Amino acid sequence: MPNGSLEEWLHHDANNQSGEKHLNILQRVDILVDVAYALDYLHSHGAAPIVHSDLKPSNVLLDADMVAHVGDFGLARFLAEGCSSSQLATSSMGFRGTIGYAPPEYGAGNIVSTHGDVYSYGILVLEIITGRRPTDNTFESVSGIRNYVEMALNSNVMGIINMELIEELENDCATVYGPSSSNRRLDSLISLLKLALLCSLVTPSTRMATKEIIKELHIIKNALIGNRGEGSR
Template sequence: MDEKEISWLGVDFNRIDSGISESIPVTYSPQSAKELEAEMKRLRLELKQTMDMYSSACKQAISAKNQAEQIRQWKLEEDRKVEVVRMSQEAALAIAEKEKAIAKAAMEAAEEARRRAEQEAQRRKDAEEKARAEAEEKERALSTLAQNDTRYRRYTIEEIEMATEKFSPSNKIGEGGYGPVYKGHLDHTPVAIKILRPDAAQGMKQFNQEIEVLSCIRHPHMVLLLGACPEHGCLVYEYLDNGSLEDRLFRKNNSKPIPWNKRFEISAEIATALLFLHQNKPEPIVHRDLKPSNILVDRNYVSKISDVGLARLVPPSVANSVTQSYMTSAAGTFCYIDPEYQQSGILTTKSDIYSLGIMLLQIITGKPPMGLAHLVRKAVEKGRFEEVLDPVITDWPVEEALSYAKLALQCAQLSKKDRPILATEILPELNRLSRLELPPQNDQFSSSSDDNL
């Protein structure tokens, strides 16, 4: 160890040596000088030994310091490595979680694809079964109708083509749910001929149902079935000059408006025919599709219910709504179909009452069915009922019309238990309104009704 290495410890050995020399007295004898010199040598030797020991201690201290620094650096490096390992582990865990989520999503997607494939397979199976059932139904219907049935007149397709001038577009008077309707002449009598489209497999059920219902019943306010050509899906009805009630309410082809008294009469006629269906023996008939387009009117504005293809026979106890008939799927027309029947599939005669209520509201307002019950109810509550009456009629008997509207609103209640009874509540009130004294200007309507087309 040199003096520089020792000096950083704060010790100056030269000063120590000089200090020792200075502290020895100058006056001394020869003998004492030798002793002093010997003592000095001894002291120097001790000092050298001390310095050597000190130097060795300093070297050990420096070595220990270097080792401590190396240990610190090693520890920092180890900490860095541990941090790298920790971050790697966290990254690996994150990747593992991500892969796990991807695998879970893939499994869920595979399960969803499997479920959809099963649903699609089931839908195809159901569609095939339905198509097969419809084909069998059509075959049975044609087989049944091909037999000698004396309930209606059978026409050949040649007679139908001749009557309609080979289905000339000029003779087309309407379009039904399952095919067009033509005007024609058979046996020197004007008739309406409904043609079932070849692709309307579901329509064959209605075709058969119309024959079953209309060939067995007769009522002045039910359209008359004159005959059919079952092999080609043709139904022949009596022809009613003024078409549908819907066309007349909305004044198609600029026809004259229907006076209020005629509207009341038509309402009573519809209710009378509906009660006839509901009181059918041995089983009541529920129409299921009452709406203005299915009400036909003749040249004198006498109304008749048509289109009974959706009608269903239900158990007799259903007539009083005590027992119910469950249908696998609801049928009817949006805005007219009973919401309770649509939701539950449970059919009663009260289902027709809802449709009747919406139709009665249309008869006095001349408005579309969408939201009509709500509109009229709010007008009645706010005392503004006159604003919703059909404005083309200027002489409404407002109080009687209000009574009529309240009855219609009761019919259109969402719950069937809140709807009035047709025989004892609805029909008596409609009959009363239909017998109101007519204003003088309405007397001309019947004689001029031929011009309303």
């Protein structure tokens, strides 16, 4: 894809491209909407549900218009007829997915689930907003990025948001739009973090369905742009 992967945009410093690639808040929301629609298609709109099993930034590819596409189906599985969300794996592949993004129930290597994709999506949202990989050493003492965000959400949310997004909030305050625009953007970021926590609950059946994720994302996007239409796309 012309614009590479989401990984390169979130962690461009690793490729010595600091300052060349930047995603604003609305672009990040648009990417999350695209990925949610992709998952909804895989889970609900084919002949049989398909579980991607390895959703992460390096598998989210961006085309010339910055539209996101989900790629790399090397671990994908069709669910058997009659299985709407999960089934026992029949292969001996063991652990499926990537550490940090794979849901806790995949640890035994015997569950394939659309709920698992939703968990990975939740972690992806957290990474997009915090700018930190789920395997970051910062999270070792708090048992993962999800716990880190959950603990900080009500007391130190500004301390966990990616610095590029913080700068965007600060720049908003300095424009003619003033604090109201900055507050709207901050509220949208908090809503995204809360959405991510609901997607990454420990119990698979309690996680959000893709249709509900899409609905919530559109609410967040419309609030972000001040209900002035459908945004950049």
